[in-house]
Amino acid sequence: MIRTTYRGRPIKVLAARGNPHQRKLVVNGRTIHHGWQGDDVQALDWFRQIIDRIEDSGGAGMVAMLIPGQYTEPHWYEPGAIDVNPRGHATRPGGICACSLCVIDDPCGSKGRYTLLPVDACRYCHQLRDGHKHDAVFLNPHPYTEPTEVQRAGRQAAITEYQQQDDDPDEATCDAIYPEKISGYLSRPRCLYFADHRDAHDPNFHYDHRGFRWPRETARTS
Ligand SMILES: [Zn+2]
Ligand SMILES: [Zn+2]
Ligand SMILES: [Zn+2]
Numbered sequence: 001m002i003r004t005t006y007r008g009r010p011i012k013v014l015a016a017r018g019n020p021h022q023r024k025l026v027v028n029g030r031t032i033h034h035g036w037q038g039d040d041v042q043a044l045d046w047f048r049q050i051i052d053r054i055e056d057s058g059g060a061g062m063v064a065m066l067i068p069g070q071y072t073e074p075h076w077y078e079p080g081a082i083d084v085n086p087r088g089h090a091t092r093p094g095g096i097c098a099c100s101l102c103v104i105d106d107p108c109g110s111k112g113r114y115t116l117l118p119v120d121a122c123r124y125c126h127q128l129r130d131g132h133k134h135d136a137v138f139l140n141p142h143p144y145t146e147p148t149e150v151q152r153a154g155r156q157a158a159i160t161e162y163q164q165q166d167d168d169p170d171e172a173t174c175d176a177i178y179p180e181k182i183s184g185y186l187s188r189p190r191c192l193y194f195a196d197h198r199d200a201h202d203p204n205f206h207y208d209h210r211g212f213r214w215p216r217e218t219a220r221t222s
Contacts, residue, residue, distance in 0.1 A: 002040050007051050008078025013043040030075035051076075063089035064099035065186060072099050074124070080148035081153070085114050088139050093154025096107045098186050110187040116162060119155045123147045176206045178214050189214070 002013040011029055016022035016035050023043045025033040036043055050071075057066040060082045064072055072089040082090045089097040096102060096112030100203060103110045117126055123145040125136060132144035147155075174191040181188055191206035193199055197216070204215045 002044055004044070006044075006048055007055065008081060009047075009051060009076070010079075011044070011047050013040050028075040028077075028079060030073075032075075038222075041159050054157070059092065061089070061095045061097040062186075064097055064102075065088075065184070069099065072097060074104075080123055081150055083117055083121075083151060084125050084139070085117075087114075088125075093151040094156070094158030095154065103186070114157050117149070117155050121147060121151075121155070123151065174206060176216070178206070178208070178212070182212070185210075 001015060002011070004011050010029070012024075012026040014024040014026065019035065021039075022035040022037060022077050023033070023040065024031060025036050025043055025047070036046070043166065053067070054063050054071050054076060057063040058079050063070070074084050074088070074090045077090050080096070081093075083093050083095065085091055085097055085102060087097070087102055089099060089102055091097045093119065096114070102113050104113050114126070118128060121128055122132060122142075123134075124142050125139050127133065127136065127144065129144045134141045134143060172195045174195050174197060175195045176191040178189040189206075189208035189210070189212045193207055193210055197203040200207065204216050206216055207213050
């Protein structure tokens with residue numbers, strides 16, 4: 001039997017009743033295999049590989065872009081270090097889940113389907129203390145639990161960032177959108193320069209938050 005924590009996730013590897021060559025695999029209290037073929041060491045290795053792969057693919061929420069449809073559930077993550085959206089999917093605190101169910105596709109750039117989580121939302125779900133339902137859909141039953149500092153900080157940062165958008169019309173950004181989708185991008189690249197490109201290193205190029213550059217359309221049809 002193995003009881004350990006790997007990258008914040010509590011893991012258990014148990015002997016399967018009546019079969020010495022099988023293991024029961026549990027992560028965060030959730031049984032994910034009743035009869036996994038292999039011994040303790042192999043099972044722990046398997047867990048490590050999956051968890052490393054999740055983190056290498058962007059972690060909570062973002063992994064959904066590189067490994068579609070998998071590892072959206074909260075039991076794959078360190079408890080209290082993630083948020084859980086109304087669909088029951090894990091996100092970084094204050095972040096979104098990039099799976100096809102949690103994103104609204106839009107030609108101007110995809111965006112998260114759910115509103116930002118309030119700072120005081122539950123540690124294990126999107127609900128507030130008031131009216132918290134123990135058995136909400138998609139979730140394991142649990143009472144309202146105070147969020148962790150990591151969750152509060154992430155949520156507050158997301159709210160602040162949202163409020164700072166279009167504060168001052170003079171400071172409007174260019175917002176030009178690259179015409180094609182790029183692999184690894186949730187939405188199309190969007191230009192971050194001021195509308196008149198006065199802050200641009202080279203005004204003939206748009207520039208996004210990852211440093212992606214593309215030529216500015218200066219040609220006006222004459
Ligand atoms: Zn999702
Ligand atoms: Zn809750
Ligand atoms: Zn631009």
